[in-house]
Amino acid sequence: MKLPRxxxxxxxxxxxAFPMVVPSDYYRHIFxxxxxxxxxxxxxxxxxxxTGQVSFGHAIFFGSGAYTAGLCASKLGISAWxxxxxxxxxxxxxxxxxxxxxxxxxxxxxxLATIAIGEIFRLVATDWRSLTEGMEGILIIQxxxxxxxxxxxxxxxxxxxxxxxxxxxxxxWGYYFVAIREDQDxxxxxxxxxxxxxxxxxxxxxxxxxxxxxxxxxxxxxxDPHVVFSLHDVSIMAILVAIIGGVGTLWGPPAGAFIMVxxxxxxxxxxxxxxxxxxxxxxxxxxxxxxxFVIRYMAxxxxxxxxxxxxxxxxxxxxxxxxDGN
Amino acid sequence: xxxxxxxxxxxxxxxxxxVNDLSFQVEKGEIYGLIGPNGSGKTTVFNLITGYHPxxxxxxxxxxxxxxxxxxxxxxxxxxxxxxxxxxxLRRMSVLENVMTxxxxxxxxxxEAMDKAMEVLEFCELLKKKDxxxxxxxxxxxxxxxxxxxxxxxxxxxxxxETMAGLTPQEQTAGAELIRKIRDSGITIIIVEHxxxxxxNICDRLxxxxxxxxxxxxxxVEVANDHAVIEAYLGKE
Numbered sequence: 001m002k003l004p005r006x007x008x009x010x011x012x013x014x015x016x017a018f019p020m021v022v023p024s025d026y027y028r029h030i031f032x033x034x035x036x037x038x039x040x041x042x043x044x045x046x047x048x049x050x051t052g053q054v055s056f057g058h059a060i061f062f063g064s065g066a067y068t069a070g071l072c073a074s075k076l077g078i079s080a081w082x083x084x085x086x087x088x089x090x091x092x093x094x095x096x097x098x099x100x101x102x103x104x105x106x107x108x109x110x111x112l113a114t115i116a117i118g119e120i121f122r123l124v125a126t127d128w129r130s131l132t133e134g135m136e137g138i139l140i141i142q143x144x145x146x147x148x149x150x151x152x153x154x155x156x157x158x159x160x161x162x163x164x165x166x167x168x169x170x171x172x173w174g175y176y177f178v179a180i181r182e183d184q185d186x187x188x189x190x191x192x193x194x195x196x197x198x199x200x201x202x203x204x205x206x207x208x209x210x211x212x213x214x215x216x217x218x219x220x221x222x223x224d225p226h227v228v229f230s231l232h233d234v235s236i237m238a239i240l241v242a243i244i245g246g247v248g249t250l251w252g253p254p255a256g257a258f259i260m261v262x263x264x265x266x267x268x269x270x271x272x273x274x275x276x277x278x279x280x281x282x283x284x285x286x287x288x289x290x291x292x293f294v295i296r297y298m299a300x301x302x303x304x305x306x307x308x309x310x311x312x313x314x315x316x317x318x319x320x321x322x323x324d325g326n
Numbered sequence: 327x328x329x330x331x332x333x334x335x336x337x338x339x340x341x342x343x344x345v346n347d348l349s350f351q352v353e354k355g356e357i358y359g360l361i362g363p364n365g366s367g368k369t370t371v372f373n374l375i376t377g378y379h380p381x382x383x384x385x386x387x388x389x390x391x392x393x394x395x396x397x398x399x400x401x402x403x404x405x406x407x408x409x410x411x412x413x414x415x416l417r418r419m420s421v422l423e424n425v426m427t428x429x430x431x432x433x434x435x436x437x438e439a440m441d442k443a444m445e446v447l448e449f450c451e452l453l454k455k456k457d458x459x460x461x462x463x464x465x466x467x468x469x470x471x472x473x474x475x476x477x478x479x480x481x482x483x484x485x486x487x488e489t490m491a492g493l494t495p496q497e498q499t500a501g502a503e504l505i506r507k508i509r510d511s512g513i514t515i516i517i518v519e520h521x522x523x524x525x526x527n528i529c530d531r532l533x534x535x536x537x538x539x540x541x542x543x544x545x546x547v548e549v550a551n552d553h554a555v556i557e558a559y560l561g562k563e
Contacts, residue, residue: 172434175427182416189376189410191402191431191479 012159019151028147032219034261035154036212039161040234041241041253043208046165048239049248050174051201052181053103057114059234060098060121061091061206065213066228067125070138075131080140083214091210092203099199106184115231122229137224140217150219157215158254161208166250168204177201181248209238232284240287244294246301255303263290327390329354329514330483335384337367337374337538344370346538347384352483357505357515359529359546363558367538368518369411372485376408377401388483402431407481409472411488411518415460421471422447422456428478443478449511450474450504466497470504477508484508486517490524502528526550534558 019028040062048054068090069083076082102113125132132138144150168174176197179187184194217223228234237260245256267283270276298305328351337345344367352358360368373379375386377398386394393401402408416424422443429442447453450470455463463471469489476484486505490498502524509515519525525532525546532549534542542552549555 171436172430172439175423175430175439178419178423179416179427182418183414185378186410186414186416186475187427188378188398189402189408189414190428190475191399192427193397193399 015155019148025147028151030261030265032147032151032154034258035151035158036215036219037237037241037257037261038158038254039154039212039215040209040238041245041257042158042161042165042250043205043212044238045242045247045249045253046168046177046208047201047205049242049252050169050181051177051198053198053201054107054111054239055114055202055205056111056231056235056239057098057118058205058209058238059229059231060114060118061095061209062213062216062234063121063125063225063228064091064094064206065210066217066223067132067138067213068210069214069217070140070223071131073140074133074138079143080214080218081143083217084211087214087217088207088211091213092207094210095202095206096199098206099202103195103198103202115235118229118231118235122225122231125225125229132225135224135226137222137227138217139222142221143218150215154215154219157208157211161211162250162254164204164208169250173197173200240291243291243301246304249301249303252301252303256301259302260287263287328352328387329389330516331387332371332375333385333387335371335374335386336382337370337379338382344538345374348535348538348540349384350533350540350543352514352516354514355509355512356530357509357517357528359525359532360516360518360535361520361525361532361549362535362541366536366558368535369487370538371535372408372487372516372518375401375485376406402479402481405480405482406485407476407479407483408485409469409476409487409489411491413465413468413472415463415468415471417459417461419460420456421452421458421460421463424460424471425474425478428475429480431479442480446474446478449477449507451500465492466494469493469501473504473508477513481513483514483516486515486519488518488520490519490521498524522550 018031022028040058044055044058065083065087068087069080072078072082072086073080098117102110105113126134176187176192179190179192180194180197187194213228216228241256241260242253243256244259245254246252263286264283267286268280270279294301298308302309331349331351333349335345335348336343348371360371362368370379374381377396381394385392388404388406393404416427419427425443425446426439429439429446433439433442444453447456450473452467452470452474455467460471473486473489490501493501498521505515505517505528517529529546532543532546533540534549534552534555536558541554541558542549
């Protein structure tokens with residue numbers, strides 16, 4: 001699906017104006033987190049949605065980025081902002097090595113390997129206390145007291161990652177990625193080194209995920225292995241963001257990021273205090289139900305199945321298959 | 327030196343010898359037919375040439391240089407294109423995008439890939455369907471797309487694996503026409519086919535194999551009258 005140019009512009013203007021118009025630090029915080037998930041979801045989507053290599057281990061790259069920034073401060077004694085420069089390349093190198101190992105495997109076997117490596121990273125970060133401080137985590141002092149600089153930084157990263165992925169998908173790489181997703185054997189016969197282009201896709205994906213990790217370190221000022229290398233809070237969340245929004249679409253992960261973060265926050269705060277506190281425990285259950293609903297009725301996600309959703313308003317039977325050639 | 331040749335090509339799958347000491351030469355500009363009963367090893371020969379299976383013994387030479395042991399994509403880059411017997415359209419891409427992806431084999435520029443793809447689609451008479459999703463094509467058009475995609479990689483040698491199977495007689499005639507047109511554009515062709523009137527009409531030379539061994543070779547007429555070939559297809563009297 002293509003958004004018309006003017007609606008993209010409106011979204012950009014609204015996002016630029018948001019922290020000026022909305023004075024609440026609480027809402028600014030939610031938007032910063034959502035924008036961070038735009039980066040991670042889009043990066044995951046490049047590898048899984050476009051290249052067809054489903055990863056359950058994106059926490060590896062998020063954590064690598066976050067720890068690069070954290071260690072800059074705790075071990076090198078320099079600003080954690082240097083992590084912004086180093087975190088992306090470090091995550092990219094981690095991606096290169098993991099791709100070299102795992103891309104001998106196809107399909108579900110690749111996915112399983114990423115789960116295993118993700119857990120290895122979490123355990124190493126927990127136990128290698130002399131380097132990572134283990135579960136005590138790394139605490140830094142935030143550079144800015146205001147949320148506004150962080151907001152614009154997150155917005156810039158989100159915009160840059162979506163735009164970069166858009167450009168990639170318009171180029172030779174993009175065609176090659178989708179060809180590998182559709183049929184790896186056919187792709188090889190078309191002169192495409194599946195191994196090389198899967199690795200390239202993973203490297204771009206891990207670079208942006210690592211950048212999101214450095215943003216997290218600098219903004220939240222505290223990390224520990226169970227937060228940044230978390231299977232369900234990072235790796236699975238990245239998948240949910242993309243699936244809810246629409247796998248293999250440019251605007252799916254950004255839409256999914258805002259939906260998931262807003263939903264998570266709504267439940268975490270027990271509908272902003274309207275409901276008793278035990279409701280806040282139920283957000284995982286609701287995510288599960290939401291995923292079931294989306295997979296059953298909108299297999300292409302909210303953005304991918306937007307024409308179907310629109311038909312709900314035009315009163316045509318939305319359950320009829322879309323007559324758009326798919 | 328032949329344009330393309332195999333020397334003592336052999337492939338074992340466990341205890342089964344699918345291709346056994348097969349040597350043949352293909353000259354530039356010819357249409358070389360590879361025939362044989364079902365399961366005689368024709369597709370295996372193609373899979374060996376294009377690097378999908380490693381060879382057990384023997385050599386494959388393209389323009390005088392060995393290509394066995396190279397990965398599939400590199401063999402394609404060297405100028406060997408192929409189609410698949412069971413067609414493999416990139417289902418969620420349009421016909422044009424399918425062919426453009428192949429055209430990127432010889433260029434990094436999108437506009438050049440687009441031009442090349444349009445040219446190939448025109449050549450294969452698929453231009454009218456360029457915006458169809460590949461999974462929406464009829465089997466005849468899927469086979470054309472398969473050929474178009476192989477052509478767009480810019481091959482000098484094209485391996486066609488049963489591109490006529492399942493087509494109507496009219497489509498077969500049009501397909502034979504297309505294959506001749508490809509040869510006339512300067513591309514050497516090795517073709518695996520079961521439909522005898524097509525093979526007899528378009529091939530310059532034939533090689534008939536059975537149980538992975540060659541049993542006859544020569545012009546189509548010679549091979550069709552060969553005693554061993556008749557026996558392989560129809561059984562002994």
